[in-house]
Amino acid sequence: MIRTDWTVPEARAIHALPFADLMNRAQNLHRAHFDPNAIETASLLCIKTGGCPEDCGYCSQSAHHDTGVKATKLMGTEEVLAAAKRAKASGARRFCMGAAWRSPKDRDMNKLCDMVQGVAELGLETCMTLGHVDKRRTQRRIDVMSMKPRKLSAVLS
Template sequence: MPSHSPVPLRHDWTRAEADALIALPFSDLIFRAQTVHRAHFDANEVQMSTLLSIKTGGCPEDCGYCSQSTHFETGLKATKLMETGEVVAAARRAIEGGASRFCMGAAWRSPKDRDMDAG
């Protein structure tokens, strides 16, 4: 179980502090992350999450790391936005399968009004 620790959670990082973290050797960064994590969470508990791509491919952005961009030949076939009912059904299956978090990803910069279900 987590113990009360002098390791505070922070949300006020400066650019210089973030740069210093990124510059750490990888093993040191992992150790520091584990130290903070263990101070606030059970080290042996795993959160089960499900990720669903609700709109795959055809993204106009040029992110070099992403296979969903139209700027790269990845062989990924673009799909339309999933219907709300399909997404809800997938979320229910995820919960039934033990997930405590359901994440949705979409290949776009931002949704268009026509893509937003008001109901």
Template sequence: MDKPVFITSRKHATHLRHDWTRDEAQALYDLPFMDVVFRAQGVHRANFDPNHVETASLLSIKTGGCPEDCGYCSQSAHYQTDVKATKLMDREAVVATAQRAKEAGASRFCMAAAWRNPKDKDLDRVCDMVSAVKELGMETCATLGMLTRDQAARLREAGLDFYNHNVDTSPEFYGHIITTRTMQDRINTLAQAREAGLKVCCGGIVGMGEAVEDRLGMLVLLANLPAHPESVPVNLWNEVKG
């Protein structure tokens, strides 16, 4: 097996790859931890200010009652949880929360709604929220479920910067955690967001019973997308009662 190619400078960073293999991902995983940290620091310093940290704040603008059956989520209507479904928040309340987040140091504000996909009448209200938060001088992000091409374009026109839509896990493990939406559905939404000119926030979750191979599979999937996500959240699932 050929040795993996590592990005260690801005020169190399201009040749980002989209053809990573599972074997290469496994080779990285098998490296001593501090070697991985060292290599990651090299990539970071080659592409970003090493002493700059961006902070973001997220608000659930519509909580609970989601028709999806994601096994990790207490907002799913398929399970008996302690989460009470709420209606979509008012624009004024969202903007007030964003203002407080900005005053606390956040530069990006994400608005999340527990939907399979937004209805057009609800999207009108979300677009108003996005425009208002943008006027505060903050980057805007939203996670609203699946999008059509037109919906993605409307969000972009409203001033949305980032769209969050995670792949959650590897293609092989995906069916163990959700059955109401396919992995291809997720890939399609990412493509719609890209086509509209939105930046993409896309990652997954670890700790759901997946194997190491599934974690690597998720990373390979992300690395081989036509365009790499600008942000890759890796969430640790913390199981709690209710």
């Protein structure tokens, strides 16, 4: 059972556990719910590289630092789907897409939804990291993206 109602004292008690005890508890919980020997294979694709307006000192995608990363425009849907097909042929079960920006523009939402839908139609699990996405834009596309409301609420919380 996944809990979402942790109290601050409960979280502090877990945080205070000795590391080996914490790892043991995590392993036991994992084994109770998942095959302990299964490995989820995933492929990652940066669908828009560099030029992010955020000033995160650790990130090579930031436009504020000379990292040598060249900014690119958002990839085309067909190019993304071709990469997803290659990933599936290589054994991936999940295809994750990431974009370097603070948040997607309204004009990009249809294209992003087409990417998610196309990857899902290939039989792959999908995920995207898009920076800040407001609930209005995400809720508007929930039907297209074929995401279950439970997963959507987890993403937005």
